[in-house]
Amino acid sequence: MAPSTPLDGLDKAVFQELVASFGFQMTPQDEADYFALVKAMEDEVHEVEAMPAYVDPRLVPHVALPVSARTYTVPDKKDNPLNAWSHRFTLKDDAAVATGILAGRTVALKDTISVAGIPLTLGTHPYQLTASADVPYPVPTIDAPVVTRLVESGGVIVGTSTCENFCMSGLSDTSATGPVDNPWLKGYAAGGSSSGSGVLTAIPAVQKWRQKRSLPTNKEQLGEGVDMAIGGDQGGSIRLPAAYSGIYGLKPTHGLVPYTGIGALHPICDHAGPIASSVSDVALLLSAIAGHDGIDPRSSPETPLRKNVPAYHKLLEAAIAEKEAGGAWTPTTAGKGLRVGLLKEALALPQLDPSVAAVVRAAAAKFESLGATVVDVSAPLHSRGSAIWTAAMRGAMADVFLASKAPDLHAFTTTEVSPPIMTQAWYETMTKASPMVVTAVLGSAYMGDTARFPHRYRNKAVSHVAQLRAAYDALLEDVDVLLLPVTPSVSPPHMIKAAGEASAASTLEMYQAHLGVSDNTAPFNITGHPALAMPGGWALAADSEDGKLPVGIQLVGKHHDEVGVLMAASIWEVAGLGLDEEGHSPGP
Template sequence: MAPSTPENGLDKAAFKDLVATFGFQMTPQDEADYFALVKGMEDEVHEVETLPAYIDPRLVPSVATPVSARTYSVPDKSDNPLNAWSHRFTLKDDAAVATGILAGRTVALKDNISVAGIPLTLGTHPYQLSTSPDMPYPVPSIDAPIVTRLVESGGVILGTSTCENYCMSGLSDTSATGPVENPWLKGYAAGGSSSGSGALLAISAVKKWHQKRSLPLDEGQLAEGVDLAIGCDQGGSIRFPVAYSGVYGLKPTHGLVPYTGIGSLHPICDYAGPMATSISDVALLLSAIAGYDGIDPRATPETPLRKNVPAYHTLLEAAIAEKQASGGWTPTTAGKGLRVGLLKEGLALPKLDPNVAAVVRAAAAKFERLGATVVDVSAPLHSKGGAIWTATMRGAAADVFLASKAPDLPAFTTTEVAAPALTQEWFDIMTKSSPMVVTAALGSAYMSDTARFPHRYRSKAMAHLAQLRAAYDAILADVDVLLLPVTPSVGPPHTIKAAGETGNVSALAMYELNLGVSDNTAPFNVTGHPALAMPGGWAPAATSEGSGESKKLPVGIQLVGKHHDEVGVLLAASIWEVAGLGLDEE
C-alpha cells in the first residue's frame, strides 16, 4: 500500500500533537510503534478511497426509462403557481402501467429522493450540495429502491416536488425557490418538509370540493397535480403537509419502507411513506413501496422481505367487505368492536388552538356514534417526546443531513452529495432562508463534544426512548388506535413571503414557528409506531396582514397504531369516514 506523505497525511509532528491531546507520556519505542499503527490505519483508508466507485446492483437505474433518455425541466412559474414542482420529467414502464397495481397513476417524489439523471436539491441553494463546479446540484447515478418499485408497480412519476431547505421545516416557506402555497388559501403554509408533495395532491381535492358545492374556483392558480405522492418524515414531514392541505399521509412503522437513496436526517427517525387523496390510495401506494430492500439498516426482524409484503389495499378491502357482509358498515354500526384511545397529553399542548382541539374531540364523538368505544388514555412521557427526539440524535444530525454521514450499520449512502462549506456566506444565506439549519449545525457541533456531553447522555436518552415506546405499547394493548391532533393549528400565514426574505422575523421566532409544531408527531418518529394523518374538519385561518374576512383551512387528525398494524390504522380511518368525510364537516 502506498504510504502517506507529510503533506497529505500523518507525520511524526502531527502524531506528537495527537498524543498530547490525550496527555499520554510515551517511551520512544511506544511512540514509534503507535505512530506506525495509526499511520497504517490512515493508509488503509486512503487505499479504499482510491478504489473505483461502486453501485449496488439493486440500485442500478430502471431500464424502463434509461438514464440517457431522462430529460427534465424546471417548470415555469405560470405552470407551477403553487411552487410545488421542483423538476419535471416522466419515468414509467409501459408494460407495468398496463399490468401493475398502480395502473398508470401519476406520482410526485419529494426532492430528497435519488433519481438517476435528475438533479437532487434537498430544497436548498445551488452549489451547496454539488461536488462539481459545473453542476448547480448533484445528479444521482442511482434510483432509490422506492423509485424502482413505483415504476415496476405501474406508476407514472411526473417529477420531484419542492421540499423545505434541507428538509428542516414543518411549514412551507424555507425552500430556496420560495414558499409553497396552500392550495386552499394562497399565502398560507402548505406544511413541510414534504411541502410540494402535499400541495400537488391537494389540487384535485380542492377542485372536487369546489365542484361538489358548485363554488367558483380559478383553476389556473392550481395547475397540474398528481394522484399519489411520496413524502419523507423525520418529525412530522408527511403528516404536516397532509394535515395543512386536507389530504392523507402515513408514516409507516420504522423500517417498513426502505430509506436507501434518500436524504437523511438521522436513521433513528427517517421514514418514507405514501401520501394520497384517499385512505384506499394510501393503502395501495404502501403495497407498492413496502418491504426490506436488503440494504437499509432501519429494517427490523419484523420488516417483511419484498416478496412477502402484504397487499395492504387488498387486506383493507377484505376487512371492509367482511363488515359489509354482516351489515356492520353503516353510520351507526361500522365502529363496533373498535377501541379508540383519546390521548390526554396530545390535547394538552400549550399552544393548541381550541378550534383544533374541538375538531379532535368531535372526531372522538363521531367514532362513538359509529359504535366504537372511545376511552381517555394517558402517556405522561408523551410531553417529553420532543426532548427525547432531540437527545437521541441531535449530536450527530448535522453530520448526517449536511455531510451525508453513512449509518454506522452497513448501508449504501451516495457519495455524490457534498457537504456545504459552513462559511459566513453560507450562514448569511441560511439565516435568511432557514435558521433551523444553522441551529442544527451549531447544536450538533456543541452536543457532539463528548467533554461536555459524554456518551452516557445519549445512552440515557435511548433508555427513555424505550420507556416512551413501552408507554404507547401498553396503551395500544388495550385500544386499537390512539387519536390526537397532528398540528397545534391550521396552516399559518407565510413568514417568508419570497425566497430568502424573512422581513423582521428573528431566527428564534422562525425556529419556533417551523419546528414548534411537532410535539404530537416527533415522538412517534423515535418510537417507530405507524401514524396516519387525515382530514378531520375545518378551523378559522389566522388573519394575515392586510387581509379582510377570516377564512377556514383544513384540520388534520392523527391515528397511531401498533407496530406493523398499518391495516388496523387504515381500517379505523375508513370506519370513521363511513359517517362522512372530514372536509364535509363544515
C-alpha cells in the first residue's frame, strides 16, 4: 500500500519511498521527471481543493422555507418514548399542500437524508462525522431531491428519524441515542437500519389496530407518529423495519428513486424508498419521489426522468377498478391471472424459524384461494446471494459509508461529513455500540488491499451479481412475482438495552444477529429488483408467554414493475389484511 503524502506537499524522500514500494529502480533523470509529474498532479489536486465549493443548482434548499428560517428541536424522552425521532422540524409549502398529491400528509425522513439547515447524524456520534471531538453534527447545505419532491407534492416533512449507527444493522439497538423500540412490544427490535422511519409510520397503524379491537391505544407509550416515511435500503433496511413493525416498505428498482444527497453504503446496493401503512400509500409516496434527477449514477437507461414518472397510485387504482368493473375483485376471484412463484431456497435457509415459514406458506395458500396460480420455483444461487453481496462491495464499503467516497461516475456527494479518526477510543466506543462498523473497517482494509485481492476478485463478484440477476429474471419470465420471507424470525429482544451500554453478547454474536437477518433481502439490493415487505401474519415473540409480533412477507417483481408488485399485494389483501388474523400483543 502506498505511503500517505504529507499535507505540506510531496518531497523527494516520500517520492523515493513510493517508488520503492513498487520495487522500481529508476535512473536519476527518470526519478526527477516522474517526481515532477506526480508533483504536478498533487498541485492540481490542491488547486481544485482551494476552489470555492460548488452546489448543483438543482440541490438548492427549497424556497418554501429558507435555510435561515429553518429551526429544529431534539425531542425529549417523554415526547419520544420509542426513540424513533432524531430531530423535529416542519418543512412544507402551503400552496403545494393545497394542490399536491400528498395533500398535507406528514412524512419523516431517515437521518441519512440531507435537509439544509438540519443536523445529519447517520445514527452515530457527532465526533464520528467531523474532524474534531468538540464539533457538533454536520449540517447540510442542500435539500436532497427526495426532500424537494416531497415538499412539491404537498407533503409536510415533520422531522428526521433515528437510524442505526452508520446504518450497519438490521435490528434497532446500535444508534448513538440508544435502542429504538418496536411499537408492538417494548424492548424488542424494530428492524434497521431505517428503524425510526418504520416505527413512526407504524405508530398510527398500531393505534388503529388496537382501537378496532377495543384495546387501549397506548398513545403516551407510543408517542407521535407520521402518515408515511422515507427509508434507505442497502441490504434490507426498508423491508426489515416494515416486516418487524407490521407495515409496508418498498425497495424500488435500483435507481428509480434518486439517492443524491443521501448517506451511502455503496452505489451498487443503495436504494431509497417509501414506508407506509397501506399498499395504496406506498404507491402514492412512490409517485411523489420517483424519477431520475439527472445526477444520480445509480439510474439506468430504463429509469424515467422526473417528468415522465408514471402516477403509480393512479395506475394501481385503475388496475383495481378494471377488476371491480368485471366483478372479479372478490375473495375468490381477485387473483385470477396472477402467477406467484414460491422461492424454494428462501424457505430453506437454516436460520429460518418454522413459524415464519408457516406464515409464508399460508400466504401462498391465500393467493391460491383468491384464484392465483402458485408454483414452487428455484434459484439455487439465491443461497449465495449474501456472499455475492459481500464480495461485490466489502473491499470499498468503508470508504463510502465512513469517508463519503463519491461514486466513480458523475454524482453529488456531500462534503460536510469528514471521516472519523481511527483511535483506540474510537475502536472501544464503536465495538460497544456497533461491532458491525468495526468489522466493516477491518474487512474493507483487508479486502481492499490489491496486493492480496487484485481487482479481478471484485470483477468476478460483480459478474456473479449479473448471474444472480439473470437467475431471478428467468423465474420472473414465468411468474409475475416471487413470494418469500423477509426476516428469519419475528422481532427479537434488544441485545443492547441502552445507549452506551455494552451487550452481554460477544462481538461475533452481535454481528450474526444484526446482519444475519438479511439473507432474504440483501440479494435483491445488488440485483436491483423491486421488493415489497408487507404484513403477512403473526408469530409468538421470543421470551414472551403470549405476546405475538408481526411476520412480514416479501413480494419481488420485474425491474420497473412496481405496479405489478403493488397490485399483487392488493390482490392478496382482498381476502383480508395480514394482521386481521388475531394476534395478541401486550403492548409497549
